[in-house]
Amino acid sequence: MDDSPAPAGAIEYRCEACGDIQAAVALHWRCPVCGGALVIHPDVTFELCRADPEVGGVWRFRAALPAIPGDDRITLGEAATPLIALERQGGSVLVKLEQLQPTGSYKDRGAAVLVSVLRALGVARLREDSSGNAAASIAAYASAGGIGCEIFAPSATSPAKLAQAAAHGASMRLVDGGRPDAEAAGQSPQAGSAYAGHNWHPAFLAGVSTLGYELAEQLGARVPGSVVVPLGYGNLLLGLWEAFSALRRADPALRMPRLYGVQAEAFSPVAAAWRAGASSVTPARPGETVAEGIRCTKPVRDRRVLAAVRDSGGAVVSVGEPAIASALSDLLARGFYVEPTSAVAWAGLDLLPADADARVVVLTGSGLKAPGAVQDAVAAARATQHGQAGEPDHDARHGAER
Ligand SMILES: [Zn+2]
Numbered sequence: 001m002d003d004s005p006a007p008a009g010a011i012e013y014r015c016e017a018c019g020d021i022q023a024a025v026a027l028h029w030r031c032p033v034c035g036g037a038l039v040i041h042p043d044v045t046f047e048l049c050r051a052d053p054e055v056g057g058v059w060r061f062r063a064a065l066p067a068i069p070g071d072d073r074i075t076l077g078e079a080a081t082p083l084i085a086l087e088r089q090g091g092s093v094l095v096k097l098e099q100l101q102p103t104g105s106y107k108d109r110g111a112a113v114l115v116s117v118l119r120a121l122g123v124a125r126l127r128e129d130s131s132g133n134a135a136a137s138i139a140a141y142a143s144a145g146g147i148g149c150e151i152f153a154p155s156a157t158s159p160a161k162l163a164q165a166a167a168h169g170a171s172m173r174l175v176d177g178g179r180p181d182a183e184a185a186g187q188s189p190q191a192g193s194a195y196a197g198h199n200w201h202p203a204f205l206a207g208v209s210t211l212g213y214e215l216a217e218q219l220g221a222r223v224p225g226s227v228v229v230p231l232g233y234g235n236l237l238l239g240l241w242e243a244f245s246a247l248r249r250a251d252p253a254l255r256m257p258r259l260y261g262v263q264a265e266a267f268s269p270v271a272a273a274w275r276a277g278a279s280s281v282t283p284a285r286p287g288e289t290v291a292e293g294i295r296c297t298k299p300v301r302d303r304r305v306l307a308a309v310r311d312s313g314g315a316v317v318s319v320g321e322p323a324i325a326s327a328l329s330d331l332l333a334r335g336f337y338v339e340p341t342s343a344v345a346w347a348g349l350d351l352l353p354a355d356a357d358a359r360v361v362v363l364t365g366s367g368l369k370a371p372g373a374v375q376d377a378v379a380a381a382r383a384t385q386h387g388q389a390g391e392p393d394h395d396a397r398h399g400a401e402r
Contacts, residue, residue, distance in 0.1 A: 113207030129186030212243020225357020231261030232294030262348030293341035
């Protein structure tokens with residue numbers, strides 16, 4: 001079978017909203033006709049036998065990714081993270097250790113493909129608006145690919161959160177105001193620079209989809225029964241849905257795994273839309289949550305996220321701060337130093353029906369990025385436990401298992 005890369009000009013985008021199809025160009029990150037979000041066109045059909053073990057990182061799945069010349073493919077050895085079984089809910093849950101990716105989060109899958117596609121399209125300088133994992137990841141891959149990188153973040157962002165991206169040589173543009181102001185500044189056109197916003201760019205989503213292929217590989221060419229992920233903008237959930245959809249196109253008998261998105265109650269507009277049976281998301285008034293990675297008032301691809309969950313037979317639920325802190329304490333007690341956002345999915349398990357088939361929970365990011373937040377969450381969980389008179393820590397931690 002011919003997997004040789006097509007010229008970069010062969011990549012096409014399709015608008016989710018109006019269906020317009022256009023050749024990919026460096027400066028297009030949203031539909032030039034209606035402003036809608038883009039996906040890679042056409043939809044992918046993929047069989048696991050087409051994975052190429054000779055190629056490193058996410059590019060093992062290059063047959064399912066935008067076709068770019070091998071010289072433009074950037075990899076830091078991302079992907080192929082361990083999948084291990086843990087006891088939970090009186091049974092076994094499989095945990096996907098994405099916190100072990102090169103920069104410490106699953107976003108490396110998306111960044112590897114996004115930055116590579118932009119390089120193939122001739123981009124020498126890119127812009128991203130993020131103050132967290134995505135900034136660190138895009139900065140690392142841009143640096144590896146010899147591409148200049150600017151990160152737009154709110155001026156109130158703590159220097160510690162930007163340290164990783166800065167260490168990879170990204171220029172910091174601190175913007176007065178909040179997250180929307182930083183986003184607007186990043187999106188504002190600049191000569192000689194392409195906007196690479198990960199929540200918008202279709203190549204990022206394509207990269208994240210490699211997680212779905214890898215899960216099916218690790219389960220012996222089977223898909224899991226369900227996958228549970230933290231949900232903010234929904235990129236992780238959508239990437240999984242795209243992957244399982246690509247496998248289903250190749251094998252129509254394949255059952256789509258149930259996809260469960262778990263939000264922090266303080267930022268739960270998708271869960272609210274799900275409960276209401278809505279097909280789009282109404283922006284939420286933000287609250288406070290320790291789960292920094294999923295602070296999102298309205299996903300860019302809100303309709304697509306809700307439709308994917310519905311198609312999969314899954315659900316969107318939300319968990320409160322005490323449950324997140326308790327779940328983080330449990331993961332730490334089991335030896336996993338993850339960021340609080342990862343604990344949201346672990347907490348959500350208590351709200352979901354048991355699954356007879358393999359259930360996967362994705363741990364999304366490393367605790368090494370947010371030691372202060374991890375420490376605060378542990379302190380909050382201890383305070384809650386001490387408030388429950390006479391209940392020893394161990395029983396509180398494992399109460400959900402009985
Ligand atoms: Zn459009």
